[in-house]
Amino acid sequence: MPRGRYALHDPYDHTPLGEEHFQCAPGPTGWRYVSRTTDPAGRHTGSVDLTLDALGRPLRLELRTADWQVRGGVLDGVTWVRTDPSGEHAREGNAPARAFTGASPAFLVAVARLLRPAPGEPAARVRLVAFTPPVLAPRTLDQTWALRGSEAHPTDSGPLVVDHYRVGDPETGEEHSVHIAGDVVLAAPGVELEDLDSPPSALT
Template sequence: MQSRHPGPTRPALRSQRQHSRQGRSPSPVPPDRARPHRSALDGVTWVRTDPTGTEATEGNIAAPGFTGTSPAFLVATARLLRLAPGVPATRVRLLALTDPVLAPRTVDQAWALAARQEHPTDSGPLLVDEYRVTALDTGEVHTVHIAGDVVLSAPGVELEHLETPPSAFEDS
């Protein structure tokens, strides 16, 4: 008796193996499955269901990524934009998923790398990037300080103690 339930891809793999053993090739992939969904190439695509899970709607926006309340989204956006000090602000459109219902909302921001400073620490110099982020719908401006993969300060975030140095990214 097999106690493990096969995953959803196992029957398809088993079917292809059976065809191969019998000397036949598996049936061709239907044309609508042969290539990625076009909207997936044009931005961010999501599916949202109603509270019962019976009705689903697909949404899509021309955006390079998501944003949210986690500081990781700030690091990801900064890495995505790869800004240089002194360059004019770059506009970016992101998909925000609002708390607590995860409703999708388009957010337009302008990011500028205002300064890059080295700070002496016990473990060597710490390179800190200071970003000016402007919400284009309200004009609100806030400052974000990032060192490697760590947000040192941002709205709602203030790092009090750092036990180990942040990971540094190699620019490519």
């Protein structure tokens, strides 16, 4: 069960946004990721709890910030409830999308797990619903994912296979690289792995 810490920053000007302290592991249903986020001063800002099934679909998602929370899962596409802590402003939503995305590196692992592109295949296009802190307002968007290659790196506990994905925005034409080893993001725009206490788990 890897435990670690991601440093988060603005992908354009590199302004520090805080840290995400996480743990994740394969389980009976598929994979689970839990984390808490802090701002640059170390103050708690939110949490992520994501469970995938064996096919990479989001069985359960719970996101929290100081003023909002979202709970969602796969149902007629994806369905969610967004509310304030009191429940007074609860709103249910649904979209013909395949999964969720957002600021957490967990979503990069989740989408890669869902699509499982093979090297040399054309980029796969996927529709997602994004929830971005601090207000977690839903936004439907498309991404393209292509696996550019995999490279094995020797470590004390055996070879570490790193997959290099190219992720694109069909609306703007922008593309960026994402490097994932097992269930841990090694590098992505706005994300740097700062600490990891055990090797990533392999997701079969």
